[in-house]
Amino acid sequence: MRDAFQGELDAIRNGLVxxxxxxxxxMARATSALLEADLDLAETVIAQDKSIDKRRDELEERAYxxxxxxxxxxxxxxxxxxxxxxMTADLERMGDLxxxxxxxARMRYPSSAVPPEMVSTIMEMGHVAQRIVTKAxxxxxxxxxAAALELERNDDEMDRLNETMFRALMSPDWAHGIQTAVDxxxxxxxxxxxxxxxxxxxxxxVYLATGEWPGARDDEPNSxxxxx
Amino acid sequence: MRDAFQGELDAIRNGLVxxxxxxxxxMARATSALLEADLDLAETVIAQDKSIDKRRDELEERAYxxxxxxxxxxxxxxxxxxxxxxMTADLERMGDLxxxxxxxARMRYPSSAVPPEMVSTIMEMGHVAQRIVTKAxxxxxxxxxAAALELERNDDEMDRLNETMFRALMSPDWAHGIQTAVDxxxxxxxxxxxxxxxxxxxxxxVYLATGEWPGARDDEPNSxxxxx
Numbered sequence: 001m002r003d004a005f006q007g008e009l010d011a012i013r014n015g016l017v018x019x020x021x022x023x024x025x026x027m028a029r030a031t032s033a034l035l036e037a038d039l040d041l042a043e044t045v046i047a048q049d050k051s052i053d054k055r056r057d058e059l060e061e062r063a064y065x066x067x068x069x070x071x072x073x074x075x076x077x078x079x080x081x082x083x084x085x086x087m088t089a090d091l092e093r094m095g096d097l098x099x100x101x102x103x104x105a106r107m108r109y110p111s112s113a114v115p116p117e118m119v120s121t122i123m124e125m126g127h128v129a130q131r132i133v134t135k136a137x138x139x140x141x142x143x144x145x146a147a148a149l150e151l152e153r154n155d156d157e158m159d160r161l162n163e164t165m166f167r168a169l170m171s172p173d174w175a176h177g178i179q180t181a182v183d184x185x186x187x188x189x190x191x192x193x194x195x196x197x198x199x200x201x202x203x204x205x206v207y208l209a210t211g212e213w214p215g216a217r218d219d220e221p222n223s224x225x226x227x228x
Numbered sequence: 229m230r231d232a233f234q235g236e237l238d239a240i241r242n243g244l245v246x247x248x249x250x251x252x253x254x255m256a257r258a259t260s261a262l263l264e265a266d267l268d269l270a271e272t273v274i275a276q277d278k279s280i281d282k283r284r285d286e287l288e289e290r291a292y293x294x295x296x297x298x299x300x301x302x303x304x305x306x307x308x309x310x311x312x313x314x315m316t317a318d319l320e321r322m323g324d325l326x327x328x329x330x331x332x333a334r335m336r337y338p339s340s341a342v343p344p345e346m347v348s349t350i351m352e353m354g355h356v357a358q359r360i361v362t363k364a365x366x367x368x369x370x371x372x373x374a375a376a377l378e379l380e381r382n383d384d385e386m387d388r389l390n391e392t393m394f395r396a397l398m399s400p401d402w403a404h405g406i407q408t409a410v411d412x413x414x415x416x417x418x419x420x421x422x423x424x425x426x427x428x429x430x431x432x433x434v435y436l437a438t439g440e441w442p443g444a445r446d447d448e449p450n451s452x453x454x455x456x
Contacts, residue, residue, distance in 0.1 A: 064306065071300040078295055082310065086317075170407050178409045179398050185410045186417070 005077065008066045012084050013140060015059045019091040020137030020201075022052050024130055026098035027194060031126030033105040034187070035119055037112040045102035052095035056088045063088075083204050087140070090197040090204075094133065097194040104183055113183045115176045121165050122184075125191040128158050129198075136198040139205050148202040149214060158195040162188050233305065236294045240312050241368060243287045247319040248365030248429075250280050252358055254326035255422060259354030261333040262415070263347055265340040273330035280323035284316045291316075311432050315368070318425040318432075322361065325422040332411055341411045343404045349393050350412075353419040356386050357426075364426040367433050376430035377442060386423040390416050 026045050033042035063081050067073055104113050114122050132154040139148045165188045168174065169181040206214045254273050261270035291313050295301055332341050342350050360382040367376045393416045396402065397409040434442045 064303070064310075067301065067306055068303045073295065073299065073301065075292070075296045078292065082292075082313070085310070089314075089317075166410075169410065174406060178402060178406060181406045182394075182397065182409055182413045185413060189414070189417075 005066065005070050008062065009077075009080060009084075012059055012062055012066070012081075015055065015062070016084060016087050016091065016140050017137045019052065019055055019059070019088065020133050020140065020198075022048075022055065023091055023094040023098060024133040024137070026052065026095055027101065027129045027133070028126065030098045030101035030105065031122065031129075033102055035112065035114060035122060035126075037105065037109055039106060039109045042102040042105040042109070046099055046106070049095050049099040052092060056092040059088045060085055080208055083208050087201050087204055090201050094194050094197045097190045097197075100190045101187060104187060108183070113180065113187070115180060118165070118168065118184060121161055121168075122187065122191075125158065125161050125165075125188070128154055128161065129191055129194050132158070132195050132198040136201045139202045143205055143209055145206050145209050148206045151199050151202045152215075155195050155199050158192055162192050233294065233298050236290065237305075237308060237312075240287055240290055240294070240309075243283065243290070244312060244315050244319065244368050245365045247280065247283055247287070247316065248361050248368065248426075250276075250283065251319055251322040251326060252361040252365070254280065254323055255329065255357050255361065256354065258326045258329035258333065259350065259357075261330055263340065263342060263350060263354075265333065265337055267334060267337045270330040270333040270337070274327055274334070277323050277327040280320060284320040287316045288313055308436055311436050315429050315432055318429050322422050322425045325418045325425075328418045329415060332415060336411070341408065341415070343408060346393065346396060346412060349389055349396075350415065350419075353386065353389050353393075353416070356382055356389065357419055357422050360386070360423050360426040364429045367430045371433055371437055373434050373437050376434045379427050379430045380443075383423050383427050386420055390420050 026048060029041055030045045032038060033045060063085050067078070067081055070077065107113070132151055135147065135151050135154065138144070139151070165184055169176075169184050174181060203214050206212070254276060257269055258273045260266060261273060291309050295306070295309055298305065335341070360379055363375065363379055363382065366372070367379070393412060397404075397412050402409060431442050434440070
């Protein structure tokens with residue numbers, strides 16, 4: 001009985017790791033679609049968000065079934081299962097943020113929403129997003145607390161990129177008008193929130209392993225209000 | 229035993245209703261702070277976000293305790309308790325969004341972030357936010373499905389205000405420069421997300437009452453990409 005429970009928990013954990021890969025791919029493709037003004041790729045990301053939602057629903061149902069079948073439920077098991085449900089919610093939201101990036105690409109097609117001098121900043125944001133979601137996946141699989149805490153560094157990188165972005169578009173030399181500035185401000189926020197949710201996933205792993213929430217819980221870095 | 233469980237569920241529900249009042253007050257004050265460039269009021273909202281986080285933590289702990297003590301847990305009880313945990317997460321996030329609005333007010337002090345001709349749009353967004361969170365509170369208390377579905381109409385109003393905002397700031401006649409445009413785009417998104425979470429709370433009530441999720445789950449209206 002106990003082994004069956006552990007086996008089910010492992011299956012949910014594997015599902016979470018796969019979700020990190022799905023949303024990571026989604027954000028990588030959304031970034032390419034944005035930078036290359038690739039409409040087909042943007043549409044692919046938009047269509048694939050449904051399969052991320054479906055995966056979330058499946059994992060949630062498994063978690064519910066697991067709790068309903070496992071009686072009595074031990075307090076730590078309860079926490080583990082409910083925390084895994086919260087991770088699915090974070091990951092589903094990361095999928096939405098990739099979708100939002102893809103929608104900006106589609107909205108500005110056949111132009112690119114990103115002017116040439118901001119390409120490298122967006123590209124770097126895409127890379128950091130990729131690194132951070134890949135690490136979140138490893139952390140879920142390994143339950144390695146040290147690796148989880150390391151994600152903060154990538155998140156700091158994202159904050160710096162955000163500052164770079166806001167400095168450029170608020171500068172008196174900005175030559176691309178309001179629409180592009182607003183696009184970039186929103187895009188920066190999508191990447192930043194994506195990273196925030198990945199950090200939140202890692203924090204949940206730490207919380208399960210140690211019983212302590214690292215740092216201020218949900219003390220979301222709101223770089224919009226610190227960067228300018 | 230059963231009665232004690234119901235009593236605990238009622239206490240959690242009351243806590244959720246109080247949280248809607250807290251975050252509603254928070255957003256109302258943040259809106260005043262923004263429109264009147266009132267630094268003290270902005271600081272009050274920023275400071276009070278901690279008590280919203282604390283309330284969330286308390287309600288979550290009660291929900292965990294309730295499940296741990298109630299053995300065996302019936303499947304519908306499990307769903308009710310876990311759904312109430314999700315509502316605390318929505319409400320906590322709404323508190324964060326009020327905090328973000330207050331931070332914009334603080335950042336632009338002693339100026340106001342909102343130019344005179346956009347004051348009525350932001351004021352209206354504040355009113356809609358107020359109406360929608362008040363209704364979400366009533367829906368939690370009454371579990372009235374019809375009232376829950378009515379929230380969609382307020383959400384449509386918020387979407388229209390968002391469109392008005394984006395049309396104004398993307399217009400060739402826009403006279404307030406990039407920083408104000410970016411501020412307003414972000415503010416519009418904060419109000420919109422606040423309303424989205426209130427709708428999500430109401431949807432959770434419908435889900436508990438009927439077993440069906442109304443509309444597409446988490447199919448978040450992303451007015452940024454539809455409004456321009």
